[in-house]
Amino acid sequence: MHLRVIVTANARKERIETMENGSLRVFVREPSTENRANVRVRNIIAAHVGVPFAQVRIMTGHHRRSKLIAVTSI
Template sequence: MEVPEQIAVTVKPNSRKGPLIETGEDGALTVFVREPATEGKANKAVALLLAKHFGVPKSTVRLIGGATSRTKRFRIG
């Protein structure tokens, strides 16, 4: 799987479905996590899940936009 340099994802915190990453027909990623959207808990969980999904170290996944939004941008690498 090719690892993108930047990726935009839609986050669904407090989800019973999670942890899960779904890819839509258009290639957009939706990330379901069980953690609440408080104190950055959901953001950390999404970063860990993306690292696992792309097979990269968790230290290489950084949130670069949308810290308080459901649509977030991450830099990988």
């Protein structure tokens, strides 16, 4: 499964919103430096979908707000 995600780092509250076009908007408290926001996004997506952290990968957008995330299942 592939998910389009828009990330907002340094948010006051962590949450996930579904946008009209079907993509997700993920708000994380972590800063975007040193890959911290990306790791937290993977954690939040894994918990939201119900899969282990290792099954969530960022395919594109490692250095951008807009990301394509792949979730693999067992």
